[in-house]
Amino acid sequence: MTAAAITYRRALPADAGRAFQVYRAALNGYLAPAGQDLVPDENDRDAGFLHTLRHDGERCWVAERQGDMVAWSSAIVRDDWWFLSSLFVLPEAQGAGVGAELLERVRTGAPAHAVRATITDTLQPVSNTLYARRGMLPREALLGFAGPPRSGAGRAGGRPRLGTLEPEPLTAAALPDLRALDLAVLGFERTVDHQFSLSEGGRRGWLFRRAGRAVAYALCHLTGGIGPVASLRAADLETVLRFVLAELAARGLERVKAGVPAPCAGAQRVFWEAGLVYDATPGLLLASRPFGRLDRYLPASYGMF
Ligand SMILES: CC(C)(COP(=O)(O)OP(=O)(O)OC[C@H]1O[C@@H](n2cnc3c(N)ncnc32)[C@H](O)[C@@H]1OP(=O)(O)O)[C@@H](O)C(=O)NCCC(=O)NCCS
Structure with missing residues (x-):
């Protein structure tokens, strides 16, 4: 043509x-x-x-x-x-x-x-070449995990320990907290995307506070997709993910999925403990320059960071 x-x-x-x-x-x-x-x-x-x-x-x-x-x-x-x-x-x-x-x-x-970024499949040389030649270079691998969630993943018998973290259901009232968390973790805000996620049926989310202060959030799809998840501290992200896996297991979900940036060692640890496996070739996060704290963030999907 x-x-x-x-x-x-x-x-x-x-x-x-x-x-x-x-x-x-x-x-x-x-x-x-x-x-x-x-x-x-x-x-x-x-x-x-x-x-x-x-x-x-x-x-x-x-x-x-x-x-x-x-x-x-x-x-x-x-x-x-x-x-x-x-x-x-x-x-x-x-x-x-x-x-x-x-x-x-x-x-x-x-x-x-502006930072220019995208997520690609490592399997696709044409798109990766197209973007890299225009200045968006591979910065991180994105590891696709999937499998059945185990209730209380990583803890023998029962719910994961939350320590001093207090979860509450995510509602529109938390949008200012999500904005502050995104600015701290990613460096930009996307209130309109959270509004969309919260208004769409079939999703659940939690805001996590410590001593009243919002320190993390997690959203997931009831079809099993986990993300976005963001946490001010990398250590809290592990606790948050154990909680999310237990919630999804309690809802009877047979399969969950998540994309984990390679620097996010805590999330990888939690998913290995839970028995998940890599389910596809890794993705690549391409960007014109590094951004954000990707050791404490899980994206929503390839198309909605
Ligand atoms: C990746 C994709 C969007 C590229 O679109 P396209 O119209 O085929 O690409 P273009 O003809 O505009 O070519 C773009 C570049 O790729 C190069 N290219 C195109 N086909 C190629 C091939 N088969 N092998 C190697 N390079 C190729 C071109 O030379 C061109 O290089 P340049 O512009 O830097 O000089 C298209 O192939 C596609 O939709 N692929 C499947 C879905 C996909 O992977 N989408 C990307 C998701 S991240």
């Missing part, structure tokens, strides 16, 4: 369903030959697509050929932090400059000094 046949426009809410199909075909295009698990035809991404469109519409772009979407991309800006959430090109449209053009278009709106 020649690049000349392609037109570009901003994404619209009505694009959500087709965007999922492009996402799935693009990923399966390299996962299948590598013998990896394929993305199933179960679209659970529309709400996230619409959330990004609502807050970062100028960074959501679609590429079309004769009116049919062949690729799309989205990025978010939170303070001085730009994050590429999506870039997907149908296999038959790849290698013609469409990905590079979309990447250029979604760069808009970030301050010149």
